[in-house]
Amino acid sequence: MTQPRVCIATGDYYRLGETFVNRHIAEIFGGSVGVITGRYHGENPLNKPVFERRQRAGGTAALLQGLLWHIPLNTLKHGTSRLPYGQAKSDLIAFLREHQVEVILAEFGTQALALAPLANELNIPIFTYFRGTDASKQIQRPRIVKAYNKMMPRLAGVFSVSQFLLDNLARHGVTVNQNAHVVPSGVDIRRFVPGEKRPGSFLAVGRFVEKKAPKITLRAFAKAAQNHPDARLDFIGSGPLLEDCQKLAADMGVADQVTFHGQQPHEYVRQHLLTTEVFLQHSITAADGNTEGLPTAIQEALACGCITISTNHAGIPEAVEHGVNGYLVDEWDEEGFGQQITAVLDQADRSAMATAARRTAEEKFDNDKGLSRVERIILETIGRQG
Known part of the structure; x- marks a missing residue:
């Protein structure tokens, strides 16, 4: 059985922090045959053919035709103005045909x-992966709800990093494609392993933005x-709240107990x-509705x-079991969060919870198993399963 030639579509390429996207580009079915991206930043460490999805020049007449015809028609028919048209559409079709793309993820x-x-027009099965902001x-x-509802029947299948996101789509009136599956982004459990722990050590990782609530932490x-x-x-x-947090640490007298490393590889x-x-992560729902999916x-x-x-936020309870491998509090519960930190510090033997944490990752988040499951679902859907 030949492996399908899969092309990955993403918003930005190459982004170091999008380990889940980069893994698909590098490894799915032995490696994708190309990348379609909204913005290409010039870096291509995965050495894949790249198509930057933007409107190609076509002169004033083409621009006017787009503004007066293509964009309004696409918005009316598909619920979005983002579809390629004119030269951009022709170039994308040429890219897909050149690389003999059989599936788009x-x-x-x-x-x-x-x-x-466009995938439907070319008879190319297309799948999508919901990861957080896109479903919150x-x-x-x-x-966008209207556009998603128009899109769902056009998809061959849907993946999501958490059940929460699929439920959230439904709560907002989106009828999710019936071929929907929860497959977390996962982690390389062969590289991420327990080491010799430093007693009393805490770590928080992520951008200093509202959704991560670094000040509460x-x-x-x-x-x-x-x-x-x-x-x-x-x-x-790093992020817009970093300097505020550095000042807050000094004001609260814990500057010698807190280290800010900035953005790191x-x-x-x-x-x-x-x-x-x-590990500490006090995720909250931002004022604009933005949530996590299930944080990598x-x-x-x-x-x-x-x-x-x-916190009891988005897909986090699908990974952290209160009192077993960690602790959960409600969003914004700063006092409760601090109490759980104290509870761990007062706990003489933390080995059982640490063991449970590792076991959870082995059972639920092995990204080799996750990638294999995504591949199997795609094969079954397009009729390639032998």
Whole structure:
């Protein structure tokens, strides 16, 4: 049985932090045959043919034709103006034919919006993968809900990193394609393994943005650390709230217990996870409706045997079981978050929870098993399963 020639569609290429997308590009069915991207930044470490999906020049007449005809028609018919037309459409068709693409996997539902009609026109099965913003923030807009409903019947199948996202689509009025499957992004459990833990070590990883609530994490840790001077918290990441958090640490008198590392490569994060006892992530629903899917960082932390303290948010309860491999509090519950930090610090033997964390990753988040499942579903759907 020959492997299908799969092309990956994504919003940005190449993005170092999108490990799940990059893994699909590099490894699905032995490696994708190309990348369709909204924005191409010039880096191509995976050495794949790249098509940047943007409107090609066609002169003033073509531009006017697009504004007066193609964009309004696409919006009316498909619920979105993002579909390629004119020269851009011709060039994309040529790219797909040149690389003999047989399947398209659109990372993020918003990417599938732009490609599903063309894929149907060319008789190329198209799948999409919902990962977070695309099934939370984006569906706060009625026009996206309308567009998703028009798109769903055009898809060969749907993947989601969590059941929460599929349920959230339904809650907002989207009728999800019946061939829908929950497959977490996963983690390489052979590289992310428990190391020798530093007692009293805490780690938070992610952008300093509203959805990650870094100030809540910092304040909760600072209060818990008052009676535990040996406790240490490392933050890895950057973003608009970083300077505020650095000042807050100084104001609360814990600057000597908190280290801000800034944005760092994935390997740097892995090295810290190996030796960290407790992983912190106080995810919240942002004011614009943006949520997590099921954070990869939490899956990596569990694989490294880190006790995880997080929130009842999005797909996180699908990974963290309260009192077994970590602790969960409600969103915005700063006092409760701090109490759980204190509970861990007061716990004499943390080995059972650490063991449970690793076991969870082995059973649920082995990305080799996840990739194989995605491949199997695609094969079964397109009738290639022998």
